[in-house]
Amino acid sequence: MNDDIRPNRLLQALAYGVAIGTSLLFLYPYWWMLVSAFRPTRNILSAPLRPWPETLNFQIFSEIGRIGGVDLSTYVVNSLVITTLSTALGVIVTALGAYALVRRPKAPGFSLVRYGFLVTIMYPYMLLVIPVYLVMFKLGLLGSYAGIILFLALGPLQFFLFEQFFRKIPNEVIEAAVIDGASEWQILTRVVLPMAAPITATVAMITFLLNWAQWFPIMVISRSPDTYTLPVALLSMNSELGSNFQGIMALAVLTTLPVALLFLFAQKRVMEGMAAGAVKG
C-alpha cells in the first residue's frame, strides 16, 4: 500500500519496545524453568533470579529416574507411544469420517453422526471425562492403553480441517474419475488421498502436539501410574508434599522440550493449520 505518512520514528521505537518486551515476558518462564532444572533447590531459594545456572550438571535427570514408583523412562515411552498411536488412529478415522460426511451429506444417519460429534465437542471436556470413566468401566477398558488411545483419537480441530479440505475439492474432479469408471475406493486412494497429503501432515502435526499435552483423561482412565504420560507424572510430582523443586523443573523441561522443538520445526504449518481449523468451527 502506497502511503504518504512516513512511520514516525518515535512511534516505531515504541512499537519495537512493546513487541520485544512482551515477547521476552512470554519467553521468560521457559528460561526460568530451564535454568532452575540445573540449579540445586537451595540455590534457587537464595537467588531465584540468577539468569544462568552455577554449573551445567545433568545429575538431576538421574535423581528423578523414579517418580511415584515408576521409572522415568516408562513415562517417556508412554508419552511417545500413546501420542503417536492416538495421532495415527485419529488422523485415519477422522479423515475417512469427514470424507464420507462431505461426499454423502444426505445419506441416512450421516447428519446424526455429525450432530453427535458437534454436541460432544460443545460438552465441557473435563466433565465429559467423568462419564467416560463409567463407559470405560463398562467396556472393560479401564487402565488400558487401548482405552486411552481410543479416547484421545478424536478432536474438533482435526475434524474441521479435514471437512474444510474435502469440501473444497471440486466436484468435476470426482465426476471425471466416475466417468472414467473408477470405483469409490479408487477415487479415494488414487484421487483424493494424494491431494490430501499436505493437510494430513498438518493435522497429524497438530494432533501430536495436542495429544502430547493431554493429562486429565489419561489420569482418569489409568488405574495406576504405569500408564501415565509425562504431563500426568509432572502433575502428581507437583502435588506431592515437600516438593523436589529442581526435579519438578527438570520434569517440566522434559515435558515441554520435545513439543517445543517440534513446533519450531513446523511452526508455519501448525499456526496456519490451527487458525484455519478454528475459523471453520
Next chain:
Amino acid sequence: MTDILATLSRDRIFYLFVAPFAALTILFGVWPILLSIQVSFTASATALRPNPTYVGLANYVAVLADPIFLASLGRTLLYTLLSVVANLAFALGFAILLDSRLLKRGSLFFRLAIFLPVITPDVAGYVVWRWLYDRSFGALNAFLTMVGLPPFGGLSSFDTAMLAILIAELWHHAGFYMIIFLANLSIRDRALEEAAHLDGATTWQRWRYVILPQLRPALVINSVYALIQFLKTFTVVVVMTKGGPNDQTNFVSYYAYQLFDQARYGEATAMATILFAIVIGLSLTAYRLGDREPGQ
C-alpha cells in the same frame, strides 16, 4: 423404501468409511453425555448400580440451592468475562501491532514467542507459573523486591488469586486468538483503507470504521472460543490453586469434579448438565449477536 435400500447399497462404502468415526463419537461422546444426564436424575448412592433409584429433579434442586455452587457459578462467570475481555484485547492489540508497518523486522519471532505457550503442555506451563508466583522460590516477587515494589500476593492471597491464574491462562491461550486475528487481518481489503485515507479519514477513523468491521468474523469466532474455553477452566485450578484460597478459584468444573471424587455422582452430573446448557446458551447468543450487527 426400495429407494432407501438402493441408496444404502450404493453408498455402503461410505458407511464403511464413517463407521469408525461414528463408533468413537458414540462410545466416547454421545453415550457418556447421555449417561451423565441419566445419572443426574438418580440418587448418588445408587447411581452406578444396574437399577439406580430415580429421584427426578432432586439433584438439580439440591445443586441450585447449594450456596457453594451458586458462589462458584458467579465466580466462574466473572472469571470468564474478565478472561474473555483480557485475552481478546491482548490478542487483538498484539495482532494489530504485528500487522502494522511499524514493525519491519522480527515479526516472526514475536509471533512465535506469543504462540509457543499455546502448544506447551498446559500442566507444564502452569507448574512453572505456580512456582514463579511462589513467595520463597518465585522469580516474580524476587524481582518486585529488587526494584522496590510491594510483593504480589499471587496464589496465596484471596485478592490476587484470580488475577494470578488469569495471567497464567492468558499466557497459555492468547497466542491462539492472536493468530486468528492475524489471519483475518491478512485477508482484509486494503483498497478500502486507501480510499478512506484519500477521503481524509484519520488513523483512528480508519481503524474504527474500515478495519474493525472487517474483523467481525475473527471477533465472533474468538469470542465463542474464549467463552467456551474459560467457562470450563479446570487445569489451571488443579495445578495452581486447588480451588483456593477460600474457594476464590473454585470454578464450576473443579467443584463438579470434587463432588465426583466424593462419589456424589448425581449432583456432579447435574452440575455438568447445567454448565453444558450455559455453554451452549452463551455460545449461541454470541453467534447471534455477531451475525445481527449492521454495517457489514
